[in-house]
Amino acid sequence: MSDFADRLIRWHRHHGRHDLPWQNTTDPYRIWLSEIMLQQTQVDTVIPYYARFLARFPDLATLAAAPVDEVMALWSGLGYYARARNLHACARTVMTEHGGQFPARAEAIAALPGIGRSTAAAIATFAFGQRAAILDGNVKRVLCRAFGVDGFPGSVAVERRLWALADALLPATDVPVYIQAQMDLGATVCTRGKPRCPDCPMQPICVAHATGRTTELPEARPRKRPPVRTTHMAVITDGMHLLLVQRPPKGIWGGLLSLPEFDRDTPPDAWWRAVAADVPAQVTPLDGLRHTFTHYVLDIAPVRFTVDTLDAIPAIEAARVCALDAVDELGLPAPVRRILASA
């Protein structure tokens, strides 16, 4: 076994994480669910979502039989909503094409919706004892530092090199412990900001530590200034109900319910005349808010339209009327939840 893997596995016995909610099981459903939730999402954020999700969907068959709207509602606030749609699609695929049983080989797992090479390897290893390398953010950071890998790890060339490293370092046995140890080291010792090198089992063989480059590696993503976009959001209510729209499956907040939007340059009363000319409404601007995404900034100007009845507002596509006291149970984007909480 490589010195790298050996050090990692020995470190994990006393310093790894052993009691996360998705550990100490080989149930592929629970492991799969955790891996999807953990994509680009930190452990502490996932834990309450994971518990709620399992309580509502305790097994694959239950999830596959549920309407996708319920899945979206339980995912609301977790972000990257394509994960929820793919999760539901994957459950149905496993039911119909694999007889309700997850395939065991990493290559077959990676063919399922929402599951790429790294997630497939994690499932194959933890649930089925297969031997496959992972390459998530933690592993990339550990490998870049330990082996002094230059370049942005998201670039194709660096990623190819890191996959080769990950494959070459994979031990012959104890693969589940090894993989968990890699993630635990990256999450608790070899962290992005302030790595705890004195506590690190890799320190004697770490290139970044030896060359004083710990804070330089891995190299940061090349910067670009995210654009600012603007929108109006309409809170159309009769005091008891609220008008929401279903967003298209692709794009931002895909598949979620949200508030109707209109152009920031259109005055609210002009927009209202266009969509509901005959319906009298009291128009009230609400406090604006700024929502920051990874790739752009959205300035939202919410406006409340108070009406007597929501029965006929024909010009709004995909509209749905919901009870105000039930909006917490719907799949709504995080900023929409904030607007409604103060509206």
Added chain:
DNA sequence: AAGGCGGGGAC
């Protein structure tokens, strides 16, 4: 090969 896709934690 590059960009789209959320929300929140850490600093």
Added chain:
DNA sequence: GTCCCAGCCTT
């Protein structure tokens, strides 16, 4: 404020 997280998918 910035950066990035148990990445995947589309173009």
